[in-house]
Amino acid sequence: MKKELRLMKGNEAIAEAAIRAGTDGYFGYPITPQSEILEYLMEANPYETTGMVVLQAESEVAAINMVYGGAACGKKVMTSSSSPGISLKQEGISYIAGAELPCLIVNVARGGPGLGTIQPAQSDYFQSVKGGGHGDYHLIVLAPASVQEMADFVELGFDLAFKYRNPVLILSDGAIGQMMEKVYLNPPKPRSSEILEWATTGKPTTRERNIITSLDLDPNGQENFNLKLQAKYENIRKNEVRYEEFQCDDAQYLLVAYGTSARVCQKSVQIAREQGLKVGLLRPITLFPFPSERISELSDRVRGILSVEMSAGQMVEDVQLSVGCKVPVKHFGRMGGIVTTPDEVVDFLKLNIIGG
Amino acid sequence: MTEEILIAGFGGQGVLSMGKIMAYSGVMEDMEVSWMPSYGPEMRGGTANVIVILSSDRISSPIVRHFDTAIILNQQSLDKFESAIKPGGVLIYDGNGITRHPERKDITIFRVDASEEAAKMNMSKVFNMIVLGGFMKVRPIIKNESVIKGLKKSLPVRYHNMIPVNEQALLRGEEIIYEVRKAE
Numbered sequence: 142m143k144k145e146l147r148l149m150k151g152n153e154a155i156a157e158a159a160i161r162a163g164t165d166g167y168f169g170y171p172i173t174p175q176s177e178i179l180e181y182l183m184e185a186n187p188y189e190t191t192g193m194v195v196l197q198a199e200s201e202v203a204a205i206n207m208v209y210g211g212a213a214c215g216k217k218v219m220t221s222s223s224s225p226g227i228s229l230k231q232e233g234i235s236y237i238a239g240a241e242l243p244c245l246i247v248n249v250a251r252g253g254p255g256l257g258t259i260q261p262a263q264s265d266y267f268q269s270v271k272g273g274g275h276g277d278y279h280l281i282v283l284a285p286a287s288v289q290e291m292a293d294f295v296e297l298g299f300d301l302a303f304k305y306r307n308p309v310l311i312l313s314d315g316a317i318g319q320m321m322e323k324v325y326l327n328p329p330k331p332r333s334s335e336i337l338e339w340a341t342t343g344k345p346t347t348r349e350r351n352i353i354t355s356l357d358l359d360p361n362g363q364e365n366f367n368l369k370l371q372a373k374y375e376n377i378r379k380n381e382v383r384y385e386e387f388q389c390d391d392a393q394y395l396l397v398a399y400g401t402s403a404r405v406c407q408k409s410v411q412i413a414r415e416q417g418l419k420v421g422l423l424r425p426i427t428l429f430p431f432p433s434e435r436i437s438e439l440s441d442r443v444r445g446i447l448s449v450e451m452s453a454g455q456m457v458e459d460v461q462l463s464v465g466c467k468v469p470v471k472h473f474g475r476m477g478g479i480v481t482t483p484d485e486v487v488d489f490l491k492l493n494i495i496g497g
Numbered sequence: 498m499t500e501e502i503l504i505a506g507f508g509g510q511g512v513l514s515m516g517k518i519m520a521y522s523g524v525m526e527d528m529e530v531s532w533m534p535s536y537g538p539e540m541r542g543g544t545a546n547v548i549v550i551l552s553s554d555r556i557s558s559p560i561v562r563h564f565d566t567a568i569i570l571n572q573q574s575l576d577k578f579e580s581a582i583k584p585g586g587v588l589i590y591d592g593n594g595i596t597r598h599p600e601r602k603d604i605t606i607f608r609v610d611a612s613e614e615a616a617k618m619n620m621s622k623v624f625n626m627i628v629l630g631g632f633m634k635v636r637p638i639i640k641n642e643s644v645i646k647g648l649k650k651s652l653p654v655r656y657h658n659m660i661p662v663n664e665q666a667l668l669r670g671e672e673i674i675y676e677v678r679k680a681e
Contacts, residue, residue: 146524148520148521148524148530148532148651173536174536259536315536316533316559316560319533319534319536320531320532320533320534320559321517321520321530321531321532321533322530322531322532322556322559323524323529323530401560404557404558404559404560405557405558405560407557407558408557408558408561410557411557480560482558482560482561482562483557483558483561484562484563
């Protein structure tokens with residue numbers, strides 16, 4: 142079936158893609174700049190068509206625990222929020238990771254800390270890829286850079302979540318959530334009626350009961366479980382790294398940026414190239430697993446690397462870990478809801494990497 | 498071809514919807530488009546602005562600080578964005594309420610007195626379509642028929658009876674826009 146062309150906001154694209162992906166349930170609580178997700182779903186009322194439940198919970202904490210419950214039943218469930226709301230969900234996220242359940246979480250990030258600002262930021266990188274909640278766990282983190290990817294990563298996110306029985310986070314920001322672009326939407330899929338073998342939907346006489354928990358008081362049992370989790374993350378690191386390259390083939394200097402910053406940096410590459418500077422861009426699409434290997438390979442060929450994020454410098458640590466001391470790695474970014482401009486990036490690059 | 502456009506004015510003037518109509522029209526002509534609003538307090542009055550990019554190629558950054566064309570609808574926005582127009586670029590403004598007129602000599606300046614015209618037509622709601630008509634006259638990137646097609650696609654059917662009025666406003670905008678000064 143043909144894909145349908147629409148002009149949509151990133152937030153609306155996530156909501157529409159969720160309906161079309163055959164999602165069983167969405168549980169959320171409004172917060173700028175992602176409220177359009179809940180609003181769109183409420184207006185679309187998919188319960189009448191696909192049977193998808195859309196519920197405004199009494200709080201973010203309630204919403205993530207509804208997701209926990211739905212996921213334990215093997216259902217395709219999701220939630221969304223923005224930075225302060227995602228902080229509230231962290232306990233539930235840790236439990237879901239500890240219970241090895243699939244689900245989709247969307248963070249349309251805004252500036253922090255605290256209530257911060259409603260404008261876009263990328264200062265939730267550490268929270269997204271290094272844990273956020275307690276315990277040794279990882280989410281699979283997808284970073285869309287366009288409205289098209291906001292839609293595409295819903296289905297991809299669910300696929301990965303169920304493949305690995307692991308929560309998946311879409312880390313977006315207010316700019317991509319609020320912006321409108323063309324988007325090609327997949328034809329709708331019906332919800333699945335399959336009952337997964339591990340799902341806690343009631344015990345038949347034919348098998349032992351299924352137990353879903355993140356608790357094991359026996360230290361040996363808990364250590365073995367942690368080893369199993371780590372083996373899963375290693376497997377994810379091996380198989381699920383995704384990235385995109387722009388003009389890296391002959392690049393002497395490399396920009397690394399994701400999401401909105403990656404869009405800005407595409408223009409920086411154009412501007413730099415017009416000035417005769419051979420600059421390329423690597424855009425991580427998965428932030429966990431991080432494209433460390435590819436960055437390491439590229440660092441053998443370039444003279445310097447600039448990590449560009451709308452933060453004080455978080456992803457830059459992973460870039461540095463990938464590169465070691467082979468070439469200088471620096472960070473540039475604006476904070477507090479200010480989106481870096483393409484010219485600023487080029488100016489910083491010239492002053493601190495090329496000239497420095 | 499890439500045209501980076503800023504539209505700025507008061508909340509409630511139809512700034513964001515004018516941008517949306519431009520973007521829809523671009524889609525009708527198979528262009529790549531992006532529409533990046535300022536969001537937040539602006540939605541509740543005060544100043545509002547939106548960046549619209551229309552391009553024949555994949556759009557890199559949806560957020561830019563220099564514009565090929567700026568459509569300015571109040572004094573605050575003129576003060577803030579006059580310097581953000583690229584040299585040789587275009588400024589279109591409505592003279593209503595403007596006490597300090599644009600001063601730059603290296604851009605081409607057009608004036609479209611859409612507020613006054615909308616009041617004359619007794620149709621304050623089509624104000625932004627008059628402005629859009631003016632834009633289309635001096636920057637012929639999108640076609641009149643694409644705007645109408647875009648309106649038909651984006652408006653609920655119950656509002657389709659409003660389309661002829663909007664079309665009339667577009668044409669009026671084309672008629673009343675005039676050049677104040679050419680770029681030196």
